[in-house]
Amino acid sequence: MTNLIRDIDAATITKAVYELFIEANTCLGDDVRASLEQALLKEASAIGRGVLSQILDNARIARQEALPICQDTGLAVVFVELGQDVRITGGDLRAAVEEGVRRAYEAGCLRKSVCDPLSRENTQDNTPAVIHFNIIPGNSLAITAMPKGGGSENMSRAAMLTPSAGIEGIKKFVLDTVSLAGANPCPPIIVGLGIGGSLEAACLLAKKALLRPVGTPHPTDQRLAGLEKELEEAINTLGIGPGGLGGQVTALAVHADMMPCHIASLPVAVNIQCHVARHVRKIL
Secondary structure, three states: OOOOEEEEEHHHHHHHHHHHHHHHHHHOOOOHHHHHHHHHHHHOOOHHHHHHHHHHHHHHHHHHHHHOOOOOOOEEEEEEEEEOOOEEEEEOHHHHHHHHHHHHHHHOEEEEEEEOOOOOOOOOOOOOOOOEEEOOOOOOOEEEEEEEHHHHHHHEEEEEEEEHHHHHHHHHHHHHHHHHHHOOOOOOEHHHHHHEOHHEEEEEEHHOOOOOOOOOOOOOHHHHHHHHHHHHHOOOOOOOOOHHOOOOOOOEEEEEEEEOOOOOOOEEEEEEEEEOOOOOEEEE
């Protein structure tokens, strides 16, 4: 049965993006909060428990007062899943998303953190956003807002390993990346791991892996689910701890995803997420 073409007005998209970025920046997700509460029970260090308690208190106050969870309200990353039977009316899809970001950061008094890479001149409205479009079957439109802070993004890395590096090379790259990051990405962290594809595909896999509910193992590949568990345990022996002040809980989770790659390559990317893991999804 053929889906009917469905019209969605650009103004509706702008409003949805606006609401998503306000919510993402002020309301920490239930999955993240639950993971932090579990970390508080597991952490042996008194200093580490103190840091985790402050993180949870901060999230509670931000939600109650509708204030930003963190002063770094992020680069606006947006994932758009566009049904092939959707027609955008009344404007341009990309422009509608950008306008939603612009309004959210203005009206929500969210810090504008986007600048020209060379002159460092601020764009003054947190645009342009980084928008990833994906065409899907059907006539729905799903939008995920992901404000991504600079501290954790700066500690992320990608590498083109040789196939001979294998699984052990991947593990070493992840652990080296987290060790080099130390306290900089505001631990406890969530580690997104992308394996395969090409250089840019591995980076996108790592980023999208962070959208999974915290601590949820890979749903279809038991090899990846086992790798996630092994890496999380290994990272939590590094002693970096909450806030980088020492302790047992450096990572809340490792989320991995994978796709086939060229026979001559083994692309690997690690996208580190701080404890303020902000992402909200809405289907129009």
